[in-house]
Amino acid sequence: MKSRLRFLLLAIVVMTTTMSLLAQDPPNVPSRWGAHLGLNYNFSGVGYGYWIDDPLRPSGQFIQMNLVDGTGLGLYGGLSYQMALLDNLHFGARLSYDNRSMLVKDDNSYLKPDGTYYSDEYEFHTSFITLEPHVKLYLGKRFHLTGGLGMGVALNQSFDYTLEGGTKVSGLEVGKADSVKHNITWSGFAGIGYDIFLSDNLDKQQWILTPFLETSYMVSQRGVDFADQGAFDDALSTVSIRAGVSLAFGEAKFDNDVAAMVAPTTTKFFRVTPPADGIYSKRIERAGFPLRPFVFIDKGETEVPNRYVSLSKSETADFAT
DSSP, X not given: OHHHHHHHHHHHHHHHHHHHHHHSXXXXXXXXXXXXXXXXXXXXEOXXXXXXXXXXXXXOBOOSOOTTSEEEEEEEEEEEEEEESSSSEEEEEEEEEEEOOEEEXXXXXXXXXXXXXXXXXXXXXXXXXXXXXXEEEESSSSEEEEEEEEEEEEEEEEEEEEOTTSOXXXXXXXXXXXXXXXXXXXXXXXXXXXXXXXXXXXXXXXXXXXXXXXXXXXXXXXXOOTTTOOSTTSSOEEEEEEEEEEEEEEEXXXXXXXXXXXXXXXXXXXXXXXXXXXXXOOOOOXXXXXXXXXXXXXXXXXXXXXXXXXXXXXXXXXXXX
16 A cells, blocks of 8 residues: 555656646757657558569469558667757758568469468568658647658568468569669658657756657559559558657757856856946055064963063054054
8 A cells, every 4th residue: 555655656746747847838949969769560552563473473463452461560760850940840850760561461362263362471571771851840839740751772672472371482572573673762751749858948958858650651662564553652652650759959049038047157266246336436544464463471471571562552542663
């Protein structure tokens, strides 16, 4: 019971602190560098094409295109940059490793003697280095909409093929001799994000954590034969739902009032501040001070020695150095 109560109190403190931070208006950070990491949930449509040389599949595969032919998971991560164009409009760019791998099944192209279809598997291993320029439209200080385009350079484009009841053939190329292998792909993406400022609002150096959720559509992963295929993305296209988080840093830009509050402190021991009204005064004084403000008496004596000259009260008025 006590442990549950402690956990509940801790949760309340964390939630209260988080809500307090989110309730404050964050500082203006016009330029940011960062890194991001996420996961792609890939699902794909694979159009008509000669993916394999198999006499049992004489006229291509995936005759009936289906956008949910296959699914899979892939890593997404890299570096990012963001700069403010307007108060609510930012420009950004990402350089990312983008994995679009998935397992695809073709189970409606070729009939068996019993009237059912063969079920063949294509395990795609496709990954790219993508450059994604984009814009962020802020609806407030933290929440934003993101949209942009991407160009990908292929790192790996291969698949493993398994014929139903047959052996597995590994390492086949996505682009075959009778089709165009595309080393450059194109994509578009859109999503949402939310900035969480980890630093104190008055800190010059700001750290921003941004969870995001996006969808991306990549085409041109394999060439298309328009004599037999009717669309640009018939050969291989990937739709990915992407979730991740980015961590960025940048210098805050303060207005004059806030800048005065966060001015760097001096390393001096004291500071001289002139009067606010600019009025100064000067006074000259002359005073005498003894070199040693002590009287030395011989050991065992109780009277002032004769080496000192004693003045009476009346004589002090005429005394001068």
